[in-house]
Amino acid sequence: MRRAALLAVTALLAGVVLVGCRRPSPPPPQPLPFDHSIHVRVELDQGTLQCTSCHPGAERGAHAGLPALAYCLRCHMRPQGDPPSPREHLVREAGARGGPFRWIQVTREPGHVYFSHAAHVSLAKLTCKDCHGDVTSWQAAPKAPNQRLLSMDRCLACHRARGAPTHCNTCHQ
Structure with missing residues (x-):
């Protein structure tokens, strides 16, 4: 009986270790190879597209958000570019x-992390580039978070440099 319990516990621990050691599966592909480098040069009536043109929550919400289809269709009701993007028709469809x-x-962010774009953009006056790097050169939407740019160490270094709070419960629930 005792040996069976020991074997069961050993098997359970081995399973936990194996599951914990496996590589995470890659995220599913983006529906389009979105090219930031083209979009940041687009001229609108009000000037060029800004990060907040497509990510309006960055100034007033916890999450920057992604553009609504209706916003994309303002420009993409007709093919754009010469030649037009081979998958742009998916937006119209x-x-x-x-x-x-x-x-x-x-x-x-993970569920235990609290992060507000509004606090960082509107109150701390950070630019998108401060955390996300130079997106004007991105020729495809990210496939996964950039751990070098979006890491706890980098956040703490910035908080320390600016005299912002560094207590654990500032960002962790």
């Missing part, structure tokens, strides 16, 4: 069927 067009969210 999503609009024709009434949407939605689903981008894969890759930068959401």
Whole structure:
């Protein structure tokens, strides 16, 4: 009986170790190879597109958010570029069927982390580039979070440099 219990516990621990050591599966592909480098040069009536043009929550919410299909269709009702992007028609097709067009969210923080874009952008006056790097050169949407840019060590270094709070419960629930 005791030996069976020991074997069961050993098997359970081995299973936990094996599951913990496996590589995470890659995220699903984005529906389009979104090119930031092109979009940041787009001229609108009000000037060029800004990060907050497509990510409006960055100034007033916890999450920057992703653009609604209706916003994309403001420009993409007709083919853009010369030659047009080979997959751009997917945006129009999503609009024709009434949407939605689903981008894969890759930068959401874990549930135990509290982060507010609004606090960092509106109150601390950080720019998108301060945390996300130079997105003007990105030729595809990220496939996964950039751990070098979005890491606890980098956040703490910034908090220390700016005299912002560094207590654990500032960011962790």
